[in-house]
Amino acid sequence: MNQFFILSILLISCLSLGTFTRYDAGLMQPSRFGNFKRPRKQGQKITVGRAEDVPAGRGATVELLDGTELALYNVDGEWFATENFCPHKGAPLADGHLCGSVVECDWHGWRFDLRTGQCLSNASRIETYEVVIEDGLIKIIV
Numbered sequence: 001m002n003q004f005f006i007l008s009i010l011l012i013s014c015l016s017l018g019t020f021t022r023y024d025a026g027l028m029q030p031s032r033f034g035n036f037k038r039p040r041k042q043g044q045k046i047t048v049g050r051a052e053d054v055p056a057g058r059g060a061t062v063e064l065l066d067g068t069e070l071a072l073y074n075v076d077g078e079w080f081a082t083e084n085f086c087p088h089k090g091a092p093l094a095d096g097h098l099c100g101s102v103v104e105c106d107w108h109g110w111r112f113d114l115r116t117g118q119c120l121s122n123a124s125r126i127e128t129y130e131v132v133i134e135d136g137l138i139k140i141i142v
């Protein structure tokens with residue numbers, strides 16, 4: 001059994017769950033003090049939801065019970081996960097624009113390669129996490 005439990009998986013623009021995560025630019029800026037909501041890698045496989053609930057071409061915010069967050073992306077059936085907050089000013093990357101395996105931050109346009117976490121706009125980078133699909137379930141290794 002996983003140490004963590006998933007509180008929720010909040011899908012971007014998915015009305016089926018009826019809940020959305022919205023961040024206020026003035027209130028949510030984890031990058032000011034470093035991303036304190038970045039999950040620490042411990043090699044644990046955590047089930048976060050069903051693959052059918054995240055449409056292709058979308059990102060979703062995954063909130064873990066300990067308060068940390070991940071951004072989960074479905075790129076035409078290829079899955080990626082990163083820390084959720086942009087290192088620039090803390091925008092939620094799950095709300096960014098996907099272009100292939102690149103996510104562009106909604107606030108100021110920094111672009112990140114989801115395969116490596118490398119920022120394509122400057123020398124910064126974000127943490128990436130392995131995602132596996134097993135029996136239709138999304139599992140992220142944190």
Ligand code: FES
Pocket residue numbers: 086087088089090091105106107108109110
């Ligand atoms: S918050 Fe400025 S580019 Fe992401």
